[in-house]
Amino acid sequence: MSQSITTKELAKRVVNREQTLILDVRNTDEFDDWKIEGDSVEVINEPYFNLLDGIDPVAEKLNKDQEIIVVCAKGGSSKMVTEMMEEEGFTNVYDLEGGMKAWSEHLEPMKIADLNDGGSLYQFVRLGKGCLSYMVVSGNEAAVIDPNRMTDIYERFAEEKGVAIKHTVDTHLHADHISGGRLLAEKAGGTYHLPPKDAGDVTFDYAPLEEGHDVTIGNTTIKVQPLYSPGHTIGSTSLIIDDQYLLTGDILFVKSIGRPDLAGKAEDWVGDLRETLYSRYKELSDDLVVLPAHYSFVEELSDDGSVKARLGDLYQRNEGLQVDDEQAFRTMVTENLPPQPNEYENIRQTNMGNMNPEDEKQREMEIGPNRCAVHG
Template sequence: MAKTITTNELAKKVVNHEETLILDVRNTDEFDNWKIEGGKVEVINEPYFNLLEGIEPVEGKFNKDQEVIVVCAKGGSSEFVADLLEASGYSNVYSLEGGMKVWSEHLVPVKIGDLKDGGSLYQFVRLGKGCLSYFIESNGEAAVVDVNRMIENYEGFAAENGVKIKHTLDTHLHADHISGGRQLAEKAGATYHLPPKDAVEVTFDYSPLEEGNNITVGNTTITVQPIYSPGHTIGSTSLIIDDQFLLTGDILFVKSIGRPDLAGKAEDWVGDLRNTLYSRYKELSENLIVLPAHYSFAEELGNDGSVSARLGDLYNKNEGLQVEDENAFRKLVTENLPPQPNAYQEIRETNMGKINPENEKQREMETGPNRCAVQG
């Protein structure tokens, strides 16, 4: 019986930039759409059906004593292939427990930094989908930003750190993943905040996330200052925390910029996107640390597994911020759009409260990468 490895153990390897060899036995179209990535991750794709008669298709692609992690959709096929490899003399083979289904939901908390008057800021990295959420804690209170639907991760982290969640916030109405912000707020007795311009069709009560409505966490030590920054959605709102950190939602990423088309309004919103990136953010301190809601490329993961960059540095090297001509910018943004995220309309309706799919259906809806960025 082949050995297994948990998503937590694999995540540590990816975050720590350990050399990791993965044999992905899903069908090639599934693999091409979405796979495990990391700075030192090498992935070989060989569909399971090609290996039913024997392991010849992968022989010679790795050494018999080399560590190999076999991955499939849910963990069954990978166990079968791992057993085949072991029976053929491969001595260091593991099957990923739960496969890509469980990998998609795994969250890794990484400390970003200390806050001036006490307290800390953490980034929760969802390696399997490229989603980033944030946990701000001070003096026994916490606010959680862009919460994923696996809210038990945040509840457990709050309990471990002895803090009470008082606020949950979404920087915008998400289209790539189902927000857990409202559910977490209900369970924790917290206030849920959403930009009102993104909440026109929602079916629930919320607190407006708007400029001027500062949100205090702890003994007034952390001021979360919203900045209206439309472009990805009409309501997109950034957050300045402690005059040190800029949470940009899906407006600005480390290697790209947000796409403006997920509500079908690319032509209308591209001007807003440009104004936010080329005017509003330009007025901010270039020393702010940009913390986005997503990442798209493995190389965006830093040495500690976090995703961040100094705002001034992004104005020097992020290609989406280098296009001075307005027509050229419009062309870049509207002609370099990747495919829409999986089930994005259903995800938007779920986040509006219009539909409430079963858990298994929600998992299916979120399958695949986030695709919130323009591909330059």
């Protein structure tokens, strides 16, 4: 009987920077596109079909007593490889339950702060996808911001905290993952908020997320201010919480800036992106803590596993904020766009309510890394 490890156990290791050796047995093209990453993670790729006749191709690269976690797409092939390795005398080998499919859906909650009026702010890190979502808890109420489609995770967390989810918010219409905002609001009997300029083609009712329309959770007021902040989408809207935390959506990240092309409008929206980053955000306090909706690099994780940075520090070190010449900025943005996310147009249509794929299809649509950033 082979040993296995859960995504939760693996996530704790990645966050705690524990030395971890992974044998990934997916095809090389899948591996090259997307893999488990971490500061102390070493990954070896050996496709499963190379191991059908025995584990010789990897045996010489590995010690029989070292701990090895075997990973595949869905958990079947890794279990077989794990059993083969055990038969060959490997004593400390585990397969990852559910494979990369399960890894893609794991959310690791992190407490960011206690708020001034007794509330709390939490960040949910989706390590396998680079998505970041948030929950504000205050009194007996909660708001969830940029939630992923795995809504049961937020429901369980709210239940543990003894609070009711009264609001869900999307800072913009997402194109790289399916939002859980509308579903979570329906299940909890709460209100779903979306920027109206991103909602032109939606098929459902929503509360407009607009400047001047603050959202109150328990004793905490979320200021939607200045902070119409277009550039990633035409409706992108930032949130200020407790006068201390700036939720930037996909406009500004710790090591990069948002891409303006996921609705086919790169040339049109790059000017908006510059205006938001170089003017609107500049007017804000340097001491605001930036909490983005995504991260792209393992190095963006803080020592505690969260993703955050002081706004003033980002103006010193984020290369996307260092380009004074407007034409040079336009060139940097439009020439450094990564491949567009898998099925991004179908994801946008799903988030607008124009498509309603089965759960399994939704999982497939999201497979792969997030690609929301410009990498100069």
